[in-house]
Amino acid sequence: MTGQRVTIVGGGLAGTEAAWQLAERGFAVTLYEMRPVRPTAAHITDNLAELVCSNSMGSTLPDRALGILKNEMQRLGSLILRTAYKHALPAGSALAVGRDEFAAEITGLIGSHPNIDLRREEVTAIPDGPTILATGPLTSPDLTVDVQRLTGRYLYFYDAMAPIVVADSIDMSIAFRQSRWDKSSMDGPEEGDYINCPFDRAEYEAFVTALLESPRNELKGADAELERYFEGCMPIEVLASRGLDSLAYGPMRPVGLRDPRTGRRPHAVVQLRQDNVAGTLYNMVGFQTNVKWGQQAQILQMIPGLANAEFVRMGQMHRNTFINSPTLLHPTLQYRERDDLFFAGQITGTEGYVGSTMGGLLAGINMARLLTGQPLLVPPRESMMGSLLYYITHADPENFQPMKANMGLLPDLEERVRGKQQRYGVYAERARVALANYLAENAFTPVIQTEAEVA
C-alpha cells in the first residue's frame, strides 16, 4: 500500500467513485458515510451510491452531452458507470439503472475492498490531511456550517422529486406501452419502454385546474427567500402556473406517441419509466411536485390509467447545497487555498448523477497524482469533462448555479457545420480525439479497462 491515507467524506456517487480510484491505486482510504446513523431527507436505504430520485443516468448516444460524458468517464475507468451499465434496464437510448442492485453492488465492492476503511459516522468538521469532500446536495447541517466557515460563503436552493407508482396498480386498458417515435431499446416497436397515460383535452384541462388549486408544502423563513428551481427539475405546479398549455408542451408533451385505442396522438400524456429490475415500480417522468401528500395522491389519480394507482413515494422538494466553485476551486477540483483538499460531486455544482460521479472520478485520480508527485489532470476544454469543469470554475460567481453536462458548454467549432445532427457528431469526435491525446500525453492508465470504447 502507498504511504498516505486519504479521508473521503460522503459515500454517494462521487465519494465511492473517488474511494475506488484511490484504493485501486494502492492508497489507504477512510470513507465516512453518515447513513444510517444520520439519515438525509431523500435517501431511503443504507446503501452507498444510492440513486435518490430518477433511476435514469440520461442519454447513451455518443453525440449527446451525457453520452459524450459517459464515454469519457469510461476511458478514465469509472467504477460507477461500469456498474450502472451492468444493471441497465430498458429505457430507449437512456441508461436506466436497477437502483437497488446497482447500489448493493457498489456497497459490496467498497465495503470489502482491502484498502478501504468504511465508517458509518457523520463528519462535522473538514478533516486535516489529504481529504475529498463529497457530501452532496444534502450535506449535513453541522458540516455545512464548517464548509461555510472555510469558504466564507455557500449557497443553497431547492429542487423537487417525482412520485413512484406500483406497476400492478396502473390500468393498462387505458395506459399503453410505447416509446416516442417507436424508439424502443430492446423489445421492438410494438412493446415500448414507457407506459403512457393519455389525456384528451377535457381531461387535461380538469387536471391542470385541480393541480393549480391544490395546497403545497410551504418553504419557511430564509428557505422561502432562497427558493429557486432548475428549469429541468421544476415542479409541475410551478410549470402549470405559467399557462394552461405549459405542461402539454413540457413533461406531458405527446409528440411521437399514438394511443392504440384511438389511433391518434393524445392531447397530452404522462410517461412512466421502469424504476427497478423486477419491473414492479414505475416513476413518473418529469413529474416532480411539492403538492401536499394527501391532495397529491388525489390529483395524480385523476390521470387516465392511474385512478387506482398506489404510490410508493410521493413527489417532494429537497435542499440542494453547493459551494461557490468559481471563487473557490481549481479545475483540478482542489480547494484554492489548500492543495490537499478536494471537493467533488454535486456540492461543486456539477449537476446530476453522471456529472457528480465525474467529479469523484477526477478528484480520486488527481489526489493519487498529487500524492505521487505527478502533474494533476485538467481534461481539455473540447471534452465534456473539461467543459463542465471549466464552467464550474469560471462561471460568473454572482449568479453561479449548478450545471448539467450540455452541448452549449463546449467551445465553438472552428468551422461552421450545418445541421444539428452533423454538428453534434463533429463536437463528439473532437471531444474524443482531444481527450485521447491528452490522456496519452499524460501517460494515463485507467484502473478499469472497458470494452465499451466509444465510437
Ligand SMILES: Cc1cc2nc3c(=O)[nH]c(=O)nc-3n(C[C@H](O)[C@H](O)[C@H](O)COP(=O)(O)OP(=O)(O)OC[C@H]3O[C@@H](n4cnc5c(N)ncnc54)[C@H](O)[C@@H]3O)c2cc1C
Ligand atoms: C432529492 C434529490 C433528487 C435528485 N434527483 C436527481 C435525478 O433524478 N437525476 C439526477 O441526475 N440527479 C438528481 N439529483 C442530483 C444529484 O445527481 C444527486 O444528488 C447525486 O446523488 C449527487 O451525488 P453526490 O455524490 O454529490 O452526493 P450524494 O449521492 O448525495 O452522496 C453524498 C453522501 O454524503 C453523505 N453525507 C452527507 N453529509 C455527511 C457528513 N457530514 N458526514 C458523512 N456523510 C455525509 C450522504 O449521506 C450521502 O450518502 C437529485 C438530488 C436530490 C437531493
